[in-house]
Amino acid sequence: MPIAGSSNGIVGRVGWLNGLPGVLLLGVALLLGAPAGAEDFPLRDKYASVGVPPVETEELAASLDAMAVVDARSRYEFETLHVRDAVSIPLASRDFDESVLALAEESGQPLVFYCNGVTCAVSYKAALKAKEAGVKDARVYDAGVFAWAQAHPEHTVLLGEPLQSVDRLIANEEFERRLLGEDAFYARIEASADPIIVDIRSKDQRQGVSLFQMRDRHVPLTNDNRELGGLVEVAMSENRPMFFVDATGKQVRWLQYYLEGQGVPEYWFLEGGASKIYESMGIQ
Incomplete structure (x- = not known):
């Protein structure tokens, strides 16, 4: 079966996050053995002067036992897909500094941070934050989890x-x-008889604002999907369509694995998430 995004079968089933075209180009390079050009890594020039060297895919593969790999994304993303033996230390976590310092000391190895793809800056931001916290050797696997x-x-x-x-x-x-x-x-939504509208933004992202005149349910993503699972059961038993909105259209990519795993037949995502709605309203 082809990897995501391919019209010719060479590249198809993995593009996923932020900046899909770049990820796909990288996928071609990896799969076909062609060297990746600088245009495939748009963040490298931006972070070239800050002392955070990138690690290439095969370099990381050959050095897994000599590097401590850190997943800097949310825990939900990590639980969905991650590099084997990676440690989950979300950039947004309150104890990020303490956790990376403890890992560096315990492992005695360089820390290699990754996120979702070549236009995702979370890995670079995490590596910089780790260095500021005192980690001496912080690197970035900027190809991201899907290229891996x-x-x-x-x-x-x-x-x-x-x-x-x-x-x-x-x-x-x-x-x-x-x-x-x-x-x-x-x-x-308006054409549906009894839709279930779910806002999966975090409490901080939502800030108490309903975008659907209080017709939506606020259910932030959690690792056990417990509350969301109740709504899924209702939707399937009552044959009701589900509509999901996140902050920027990225979280729903990970949510889809759960929905597909549960066999939900009719569900829809808001392209661009809540940020698109705010943008159309002239709200920054």
């Missing part, structure tokens, strides 16, 4: 199980099929 999954599925964990094959990853086309622009999203 393409190249080394045997060293990747999906939903708690070894990935083994990239065919288990959701195709980019399947994600895009569930995306609706703002007008289409609202129109489909």
